[in-house]
Amino acid sequence: RVASYLAFVRRLAALPSPPPAAHGRCTLLSRLRTALAGHAGELTEGRHHRTVLRWDGLVGPVFRLNIFWARAVVVTQPELVHQLLRGGAGMDKAQLTYQVINPLLSLFSASSHSPYWRLVRKGVAPGFSMRSLRASFPHIQGVITSVLEALGRLGPDAAFDVDSLLMRSTMDVIGRVGFECSFGGVQGFHATSPGGGAQQGEEDDIFHIITASLEEVNRRWGNPLRARFLWWLPEVRAAERHWRAFQRRMHALAADIQRRGQPAAGDESLAAHLLRLRYPHTGQPLSVDRLVPELSTFFVAGIDTTAHTMAWTLYLLAQHPEAEAQVCAELDALGLLATAERPEPRAVEFDDVGRLSSSFFGAVIKCGQAVPPLMPGAVNKESMRLLPVDTDGTAIEFPHDIQLAGHTIPAYTMIWVHPFTTHNSPRYWEQPELFLPERFLQPGAEYAAAGPQGRAGGSDAGQKGRQHTAEVPGSAATAGTADGGGGSGGAWASPARSPTSSAVAGAAAGTAAGAAAGAAAAAPGSPASTATSISRQAAAVAGASGQPLRFFPFSQGPRDCIGQSLAKLNYTATLAALLGLYNFRLDPQSAGPDGVREVVKLTEEKKGFGILLEAVLAANASIVETLSNPYLVATVFAPDDHAFRALFKDVTKKDLREQQVVQTLLAGKPGELKILKAWDSEGSSWAHNVGLETTSGSTSLVKVTDVIVGLNGAAVIQIVSHVLIPGDKFFN
Numbered sequence: 001r002v003a004s005y006l007a008f009v010r011r012l013a014a015l016p017s018p019p020p021a022a023h024g025r026c027t028l029l030s031r032l033r034t035a036l037a038g039h040a041g042e043l044t045e046g047r048h049h050r051t052v053l054r055w056d057g058l059v060g061p062v063f064r065l066n067i068f069w070a071r072a073v074v075v076t077q078p079e080l081v082h083q084l085l086r087g088g089a090g091m092d093k094a095q096l097t098y099q100v101i102n103p104l105l106s107l108f109s110a111s112s113h114s115p116y117w118r119l120v121r122k123g124v125a126p127g128f129s130m131r132s133l134r135a136s137f138p139h140i141q142g143v144i145t146s147v148l149e150a151l152g153r154l155g156p157d158a159a160f161d162v163d164s165l166l167m168r169s170t171m172d173v174i175g176r177v178g179f180e181c182s183f184g185g186v187q188g189f190h191a192t193s194p195g196g197g198a199q200q201g202e203e204d205d206i207f208h209i210i211t212a213s214l215e216e217v218n219r220r221w222g223n224p225l226r227a228r229f230l231w232w233l234p235e236v237r238a239a240e241r242h243w244r245a246f247q248r249r250m251h252a253l254a255a256d257i258q259r260r261g262q263p264a265a266g267d268e269s270l271a272a273h274l275l276r277l278r279y280p281h282t283g284q285p286l287s288v289d290r291l292v293p294e295l296s297t298f299f300v301a302g303i304d305t306t307a308h309t310m311a312w313t314l315y316l317l318a319q320h321p322e323a324e325a326q327v328c329a330e331l332d333a334l335g336l337l338a339t340a341e342r343p344e345p346r347a348v349e350f351d352d353v354g355r356l357s358s359s360f361f362g363a364v365i366k367c368g369q370a371v372p373p374l375m376p377g378a379v380n381k382e383s384m385r386l387l388p389v390d391t392d393g394t395a396i397e398f399p400h401d402i403q404l405a406g407h408t409i410p411a412y413t414m415i416w417v418h419p420f421t422t423h424n425s426p427r428y429w430e431q432p433e434l435f436l437p438e439r440f441l442q443p444g445a446e447y448a449a450a451g452p453q454g455r456a457g458g459s460d461a462g463q464k465g466r467q468h469t470a471e472v473p474g475s476a477a478t479a480g481t482a483d484g485g486g487g488s489g490g491a492w493a494s495p496a497r498s499p500t501s502s503a504v505a506g507a508a509a510g511t512a513a514g515a516a517a518g519a520a521a522a523a524p525g526s527p528a529s530t531a532t533s534i535s536r537q538a539a540a541v542a543g544a545s546g547q548p549l550r551f552f553p554f555s556q557g558p559r560d561c562i563g564q565s566l567a568k569l570n571y572t573a574t575l576a577a578l579l580g581l582y583n584f585r586l587d588p589q590s591a592g593p594d595g596v597r598e599v600v601k602l603t604e605e606k607k608g609f610g611i612l613l614e615a616v617l618a619a620n621a622s623i624v625e626t627l628s629n630p631y632l633v634a635t636v637f638a639p640d641d642h643a644f645r646a647l648f649k650d651v652t653k654k655d656l657r658e659q660q661v662v663q664t665l666l667a668g669k670p671g672e673l674k675i676l677k678a679w680d681s682e683g684s685s686w687a688h689n690v691g692l693e694t695t696s697g698s699t700s701l702v703k704v705t706d707v708i709v710g711l712n713g714a715a716v717i718q719i720v721s722h723v724l725i726p727g728d729k730f731f732n
């Protein structure tokens, strides 16, 4: 055993590895600690995903980590990730991943080789089809209504834990859509209690049980030794009590589902699909004990992922009002935004989701042309790129040696695919640290070929391709890969061809396009000519099984997220409904953007009043752009201007001193105003009584009191001389 362990370590020694951080002063003890623990210390820190990103920048997209005696290989490069996760013969989840969560999920069939995993995955897939989701959309609408009611009960300036509310609503959605059971999660939401939930009797509160259970799972993923050595901690013992309570609740649900008997023909719920499954060897329906882990997995996998995704999106929009304005403009175009004319926007319908997020239905094709993605979908994607909730991705292993970017990786080595790093590395994205939803308005932005390395003909791409392949000249492994092209996407040679190793892609040479650019310039027989075969192989992969992705928040391949269509439907519809009615801002009491960690505390403000610019923002994104122009002299909102009228959306009569004025304003005809003369003769201050001409030909007079300073000192002229809102700082 010792000999084979040492051989294993030696075979991985050639892989680059970032230097582990030194702990404290450089003493013999600290060096011994670093030598023994390796990278374990940094990996158990809260923001370790950023450390992995830093390591990727230091040593490249494939590197080794030492965690005490164990070894892991981190892979961040899209082409390699693609080939590892899709169709790798014998690929399985690393057992370590599920050792942590299996006590919670009891018998979950984690292994890709388990007949149960295959049976369940295939059996429930129709439950996530568009047809099924369309049929169950009224459930989602019902939950959204209860969320809006909960927000309505809060005051306009209430601070609350939006993540907690959304976890509750997601729990309700999965319960209702999947299993026709109602947990009343949103009803149990109380903004004032920590975590937004019931405090008394919380041991019985399913939401509390699930969140407390997940908290311990997350801690154990950060530190797997917790279960073995820290079992005596009160918090660990409490968590294990919650795990048992969770299993009891899932057991009761499974028994209830089974009591319902054979499902009706048209029943497409997950419960119905699970009930229709039969054991392959006996033909009998699944027992309650086998149903429990499957039900548990849907709740555990679906709740915090979907809710954190929505919470991060709201958080990012709160930081980027310009993007929020664009989202609102598109909601407005669909009639989903509260405005002056439409204080109660209509409910979000199933078909709206496709319009808001064209990726939801794949590419939407209209009259033979692809419909360009819209901003709400782009915002969601950018949020999932910057802050993917499955930050640490997945760990996989192979039952045989593989070749990875020119290195032999022994069988059963833990290979760690790290989406956070792939999503945030400057190797694959321009300005990855910035929130730029526009990047996802470009069709195909998810693919590696669209990134810095993949720009066709880009010198950077070609150069990087050459450099990397030059580092891995035609080893037996890479040659094997090239020869093996034509198998499943060309990525895998059959083990028979290469007895010690099946060949995984040596496509470390940038993307297909990048590698091709490098290869085209290389003479045959030179080291770079390896790139030719690699790029051909990469191109074959792209052609045969889709292009490599640089954006994969739901993972990819046969073990990707089976619930992603439900997640997308839920978050797109919920966010559209929330943003149609509310602005969300970071709670000033919380630590501020830099202090936001796992729980995003946001405040909600009723849209449309209080701050002039917010109302303008809600009404027309292009106006915000104009206001941000530093060279702007003046922007005029007239009584009959659409944006100005939107100011009065949601204003109740009691807020207004001059109802007559508002009635007149709202009755105004749409039109623009031209400034006849904005400045006095010196050009230094506002003139009194500036004349303005409307497009309909009439003239208005602007008094100096009508002038409001907007962003960057630009002026906004309000052609109403009345005080409309008591005490409002913008009106006098």
Ligand code: HEM
Pocket (backbone or CB within 6 Å): 121, 174, 297, 298, 299, 301, 302, 303, 305, 306, 307, 309, 389, 390, 393, 394, 395, 553, 554, 555, 558, 559, 560, 561, 562, 563, 564, 566, 567, 568
């Ligand atoms: C935004 C929301 C979600 C995200 C980002 C997400 C992400 C993921 C990822 C990355 C995986 C692969 C994990 C791994 O390889 O270790 C996964 C697996 C899974 N997800 Fe999701 N998920 C989401 C929502 C959901 C929902 C709503 C459900 C079901 C109700 C669900 C059910 C599952 C299941 C059952 C698996 C395991 C699939 C298998 O191993 O065959 N997920 N999810």
